[in-house]
Amino acid sequence: MKQTGKVSLIGAGPGDPELLTLKALNRMQTADVVVYDRLVSPEIMALIPPATRRIAVGKEAGHHCVPQERINEILVELARQGLRVARLKGGDPLIFGRGSEEAEELAAAGIGYEYIPGITAAQGAACSTGVPLTHRGLATGVRYVTGHRARDAALDLDWDSLVSPDTTLVVYMGAANMARIAAELTARGLPASTPAMAVASATTSRERRVIAPLDQVADAAEGLEAPVLFVVGRVVSLAVAEPAGLPLGDWLDRMGAAAHA
Incomplete structure (x- = not known):
């Protein structure tokens, strides 16, 4: 047998x-x-x-x-x-x-x-981009959520529970719903200026990332090819923006100045 x-x-x-x-x-x-x-x-x-x-x-x-x-x-x-x-x-x-x-x-x-076990995408992206998932004074916790429902069902997350300035939010499989997610979070009180990052193919030679305020990140990330990870929270402010090499705070200041010029 x-x-x-x-x-x-x-x-x-x-x-x-x-x-x-x-x-x-x-x-x-x-x-x-x-x-x-x-x-x-x-x-x-x-x-x-x-x-x-x-x-x-x-x-x-x-x-x-x-x-x-x-x-x-x-x-x-x-x-x-x-x-x-x-x-x-x-x-x-x-x-x-x-x-x-x-x-x-x-x-x-x-x-x-x-x-x-394998290193999950959030950990890999954190290390390759230099954005920590937790950081003293910026994030006391991290939360992983899905940005896509099985069989393409409606995305019915507990939005109110996701709005916490002290928590890093990591969204898996959320590229198609990034604008919706950002809108739901801001509608419930998360500042539109909250730093956000979208990362494609993290840790590989094909890695691409965009960093923008929460209400602009979906437009900035358009064209990124899957797999895409979406990170929201103050920890993103520790990233170095590409390609200018500016600290994110300075970069966002320049974005704001350019928008009002």
Whole structure:
């Protein structure tokens, strides 16, 4: 009787291959098959042995080429063939990665699995941009929220709870709804001048970022290609604006002066 395989639910991190854990790299390179998401960077995919079978199951806003239910079935089917399965996800499998949903299906099917953590996008972007998620005197906490609902449902966040000048707000998958998010936050009292940053492909050579007041960041970020992370809070004031190299406070002063010239 063929022995059932095992599934490793792996966080590939934000994109820089040097940020992979050794455990993640080991499972990727010893797997029989790798089931991977769209947000796994090309640099990380290049670390998988050429002969290893690969199955793409990536999703993007408005276009789910492989529904989550089918992904669950694929993992179960492969493991029942006795294969070592590496389920490769961008970031961390337990932070907006649906890793726990897949684990539930595997457990129900009697298949063994393990979680392998990855550096989540917020941590990667914080380090690559120099914007801390917490900072004494600026932010006593950080909150991660999704900017996109499953099956493109309405974005019905608890907006009032998100308005806190002492908390850094990090929005995942929020590029399409950035203007809506900014409007909801300002309507509930967060100053329109609150510093905000949008970062695309953080930690990779393709990283692009824009920094602007909250009420202007959606327009400034237009054209950034996914994956995009959206950070709101006073900690963004510690960033260095590109390309001028000015401290953000000076940069915003110049923006304001130019707008009123």
